[in-house]
Amino acid sequence: MTTTIRNIAKAALLAFWAAAMAAPVAAQDLALPSGAELTREVVQQKGAFALPIAPWSADAGLPTQRVEGVVRVQSWRIKASGLTPLQMIQPLRDQLREAGFDVALDCASARCGGFDFRFQTFVLPAPDMFVDLTDYHFLSATGPKGQAVALLASQDKSNGYVQIIRAGDGGGRVRATGAALPTAAVTDSAIADQLETQGHAILSDLVFQTGSASLGEGSVASLDAIADYLTANPTRQVLFVGHTDAVGSLEGNQALSRKRASAAVTYLRDRHGIPSGQIGADGVGYLSPIASNLTPEGRKANRRIEAVLISTE
DSSP states (O other): OOHHHHHHHHHHHHHHHHHHTTSOOOOOOOOOBTTEEEEEEEEEEEEEEEEEOSOOBTTTBOOEEEEEEEEEEEEEEEETOOOOHHHHHHHHHHHHHHTTOEEEEEEEHHHHTHHHHHTTSOOOOTTTSOOOTTSEEEEEEEOTTSOEEEEEEEEOSSEEEEEEEEESSSOOOOOOOOBOOOOOSOOHHHHHHHHHHHSEEEOTTOOOOTTOOOOOSSOOHHHHHHHHHHHHOTTOOEEEEEEOOSSSOHHHHHHHHHHHHHHHHHHHHHHHOOOGGGEEEEEOTTSSOSSOTTSHHHHHHHSEEEEEEOOOO
């Protein structure tokens, strides 16, 4: 990001906070998990919000739609949730759709525009809101009365975080009401949704030690969900891509990552009878990290399998 963009973003942030601090808090009503803790709420009574409606790109920047009226911003912490950003967004997205909202943008991390997207849209500062640049999910939607909602979810090592921005004068739509906390377990619908909307899914319940390609003897929920998806969609094809940490040579890690991906293929073939024409395996070693290899936590995150939907129709 250029110095000019940083200065603009900083000025916008200061202007928002200056107007928001004196404004009263108004009622809202969107159901959040009962374990969610409100960390910050600010309101600007006569404001404007630039609602992102498309991913950031080098050519177009961040396309937005200006929404005027009351602007309400909340940040929430979900303690030890174990939920992915997508899993935190999904129930909120469903509620918005039921309320008549149309989704404008629904994207994750790099597909949103990564670093540039994050720093060109409004986000409450830490520690009230936390955003992992490699692992966040964003959704924007517009309502039947001209109102708009922007949702941003991410997580750190211990907690999940959700930011809700509501703009416009169409009535309250975003008050936490204590909905049941969704399960962190991988579900068929979650995997299918990620494959269909994002084109890929990290299979976070496949855990490997450094140098190992073994899945163990137990069942793997994410692979079972993919088996159900492929069985229900016999024309779909999924490629499993293995990734490693940076311990060892590139050649060795590429071979290891292919073995890890092949373990997923073997699981689906042997346990579920998925035909070879629907599944394949490859590996890229340490060439596509999602975290720093300087820490044990980062290396663990990088040892992963991703399912990639390669069907084009």
